[in-house]
Amino acid sequence: MSETVLRSPSKEALDTDVKDGELPARLAATWGTAAGLIGALSTVDHKIIGRRYIITGFFFLFLGGLAAVAIRLQLARPDNTLIGPDLYDQIFTMHGTTMMFLFGVPIGEAMAVYLVPLMVGTRNIAFPRLNAFSYYVYLFGGLMIWIAFALNIGPDNGWFSYVPLAGPEFSPGKRADFWAQMVTFTEVSALAVAVEIIITVLKLRAPGMTLDRIPLFVWAMFVNAFLIIFAMPAVMLGSTMLILDRLLDTHFFNQAEGGDPLLWQHLFWFFGHPEVYIIFLPGTAFVSAIVATFARRPVFGYSAVVLSLIATGFLSFGLWVHHMFTTGLPQLGATFFTASSMMIAIPSGIQIFCWIATLWDGKPVYRTPLLFVLGFFFIFVAGGLSGIMLASVPIDTQVHDTYFVVAHFHYVLIGGAVFPLIGAIYYWFPKFTGRMLREGLGRWHFWLALIGFNIAFFPMHISGLRGMPRRVYTYPAEMGWDALNLVSTLGATLFVASFLVFLYNVVVSSRGGEIAGDNPWDASTLEWATTSPPPPHNFDHVPFVTSRELLWAERQTLPVVAGLAVDKREVLVTTTTQALPDLKESSPDPTIWPLISAIVVTAIFIGSIFTPWAVAWGAPVASFVIIAWFWPKSTEENV
C-alpha cells in the first residue's frame, strides 16, 4: 500500500501504530453512534443525519404529492364541488410550499450532507453539531406547517404569499403567520447546511484533491451552497417584515401608510428565482455523476461544466423581475430582464451539450439511474425552452399566471430536479443501504413516471393558452377546458402511481435486495472507495487523491494518508486550493444539545406567532442552551 504518513508530536495512538486488522473496529468505536434513543438523538454522524434528511425530504414529497392529487381530483371536472375554495386554497398553498421549501431545497442539501464528505474523502462534515441542529429545525418547521394544515389553519395565499392578500387586513387569523415562520425555519436550516458544505469543500478535502480534481457533483453542491447563502436572506427579510406588519402593526407593505406591496415581490423573487436554481443545481450534480458512470468515461468538458455552474449561479440573481412583468414596470428595465433571463439558457445549454457529448463518446449502460437521466433530458429541455418563451415580456403578458406557467415550472422542477433525484436514489441506494434496488421495478417506475408526467403536464400548456388561470378552484363547463383537465388528472394519477412502485421497491430491496458490494457500478468517485454502507468513520485510511477519477486511475491500490488519531475524532484539514495537508483538527463528539437547542428555537418561533413576548422570554433560554452546546472541554490542540 502506498502511504503518505503525517508526523505529529502528539502522544495519542495514531493509525500508524495500530495493526491493519484492528484499525476498522477501533475507528468505528471512536466515530460510532451510541445505542439507544439518546444516542440516536445525539448523533453527529453526517450519514445518519443525511439519511434522516433524505427520508424526511421524501416524506414531504409524499405529502406534497397527496396535495397535488387532491388538486387534480378537484379540477378533473368543471364546476366540481369536491373541495371548496377555502380548502382548495390551503391545499395548493401547502403543495407549493411543501414542494419548494420542505422538499426542493432540503433534499438537495440532504444528498449533499450524506455524499459530499464521502466524495471529498473526509470523516465527517464540517460543524457536525450544527448539522444535527439544522436537521431538527427543518423537521420541526415542516411538521409545524402540516399540523397547522391538519387543524384547518393552514396557509392559503399561495407559496409566494403576495401582500396585501397575505397582510393583516385581508388574511386575519394565524394562517399567514404560520407560513412566514415556516420560511424562517427553512431559512435557518438551509443556511446552516450551506455553511457546512462550503467549509467541508474548502477545508476538508482529502490531500491531493486540488480544485481541478473536485468531482462535478461536489462543485454543483458547492455553488449551490453559495446561492443559498446569497438568496435566502432576501426572503428572510421579507418574511420578517411580513410578520412585523401582521403582528406589530408596522407598514412595510401597506401602501396607505407609505409602504409598498411591490417591495414584497422584489424581496420574494430576489430569493425566489435563485431558489429554482437551488432546486436545479443538485439535479445537475446527480446528472454529472450518473452520466460519467454509465457512459463509462469522465464527463466531457469538466472546466466548461464548472464554469457554467458558476455562471448559472451569478446569472440566477439577475432574473427575478421576470416574475413581475405584468406589474407595470418601466419597459426598458423589463427588457433588461428579458435579456438576462434568456442568457441563462447559455450556461444551462453548455452543460446539456457536455453531457450529451459524454454519452456520444461513451458506451452507455442502460441501468435505471441512466434512464432517469435520459428522462431528465427529455423533460427539462422542454421546460427550459418554454422558459425562454416566458422570458419575453410580451408573451409573458399572455401566459403569466396561467396553466401554461404551471406546465412550464413542473417541466423544469420535476424534469430538472425530481427525475435526476430519483436516478440518484437508484444510483446511491446501494451505498446507503448495502443493497441494490430491483432493476425490473426501476424500469416500470421510469416508464410510468415518464409517460404519466407528460400526460399530466403537457395538456396544461394548452389549457393555459386557452385561458385557464392558475389557482382557480373550479371553472365553468362552457370554458371548454374539461377534456384537457381530465387528461391531466389521469396522467397525474399514473405519475403518482409510479411512485408507489418506487416505494415498494425501496421497501422490499432494503431487506431483500441483492448485496451491492463497495462499488457495484464501477464508479470513479471516492464514496465508492469504502464499504456499503460506509463505516462510521467513512474510510479506514483517508485517501490520497492523485486523479480526478481516482477509482478508475488507481485500480490496484488506493494511495492513502496515515497519521490520524484512532481513539479520538480527528479530521485532516487541507489547504483551500492545493489541498495540501495543513492541520489535524478534532471533530466534535455527539451531544444532545443541538436537539435541545432546536426545540427551544422551535418554541420561540412558534410562540412568536402568538405573542412577541415569546422572543423576549425565549432569548435567555436559547442563550443558555447554546452556551451548554459550546461549553469548552479541555482538549489539546493538535497541529
Added chain:
Amino acid sequence: MLDRRSVLLLLPLILAGCAGWQSVLDPEGPRADLLANLFWVFTAIVAAVWLMTMAVLVLALLRRRAARADPLVLEPEAERSMARAVGAAAALTAAIVVALTLVSYGAQRALFDSHEAELTLLVKGHQWWWEVTYEDAQPSRSFTTANEIHVPVGEPVLLKLRSSDVIHSFWVPSLAGKMDLIPGRENLLIIEATREGVYRGQCAEFCGWQHAHMAMTVVAHSAEDFERWRESQISAAKPPDNPVRKRGMEIFLTRPCVMCHQIRGTPAAGRVAPDLTHFGSRLHLAAGTLANNRGNLAAWIIDPQGIKPGAHMPLVKLGAEEIEPLVSYLEGLR
C-alpha cells in the same frame, strides 16, 4: 340601449364558448394578434431546438461503438471534435437567444409605444368583481357599471387599472395581454377588438377565495351601437313600469341591499358593491359566475354564499313572496 336582438345574436357565441371566447390562440384584436404571432414564432423556434437536441441525444445513444476497455483512455481527436461541436452548439444557442431577445423587444415596442386612446375607462378591481367607470370630460356624462365592458370595434380603449383591496390582474386574452391592478398604483392597458363579439376575461392574479369567479365580459359593437349603449347607460334607471316591479323596488330600498348597491335615480347609493342601474342589460351576474336570467338571479339572491362562497354579499333574509318582485324589478333595470 343594447337591443335585445343583438344580445340574442351574440348568444350562440357565448354558448359555443370557444372561438374568441377566452383564448390566447384566438386573437380578435391587433394587440392580441401581435402576441399570438410572436407566440407562434417562439414556439416554432423552440420546438425546432428541442427536436434537434433530442435527435442528437438519440443519435448519441444509438451510435455504434466499441466498449472502452479503460474509461480513462480518451481519443484526443474525438475530444477535439466534440469540443468543436459543443462550442458550435453554444454559439448557436447564444445566437438564437440574441435573436429572440431582439424579436421580443420589437414586439414590446409596438405593444407599449402609445397609451393614447379616445375612450378611457377606469377599471377598479374588488374582491371579487370589477367596477368600470366610463370617464367623460363632462362629469354628468360619466357613469359606472360593473363586470361588463362595452367598446366600439376598431378603436383602442385605454384602461386605467386600480385596485381597492388586493392585487388582481386584468386579462382578456383575445384582446390583449394582462396587466396587474395594484393597490396604490395605476397601471395602463390598451385593449382593442377588430370584430364585433363577446370576449371573456378573468382575473389572473390570485386574490382570495373567489379568484375563480372573478370574470368579466367585453362586448364589442359597431360605433353606432356603442354610442346607443353609452347613452342608455348614462341615463338613470327608469322607474318601474308595473306594480310587481314597483313592489320589487320597495323591497330593494327597504332592505340591506341599498347599503352596498347603487341604482342611479333611486335613493340606493351604496358604492361597495356593483352598480345595478342597468343591471338587466348585462349578460352575466356575480362577475361572470352565472348567466343573467330569472332563475339564476333568484338563486343568487336567495343564497349568494352557496353559489360563490366567501363573496362579500351577505345572505339577506327575504320572505318567499318577496323574491319574485325583486327579481322582476332588477330584470327591468335595462
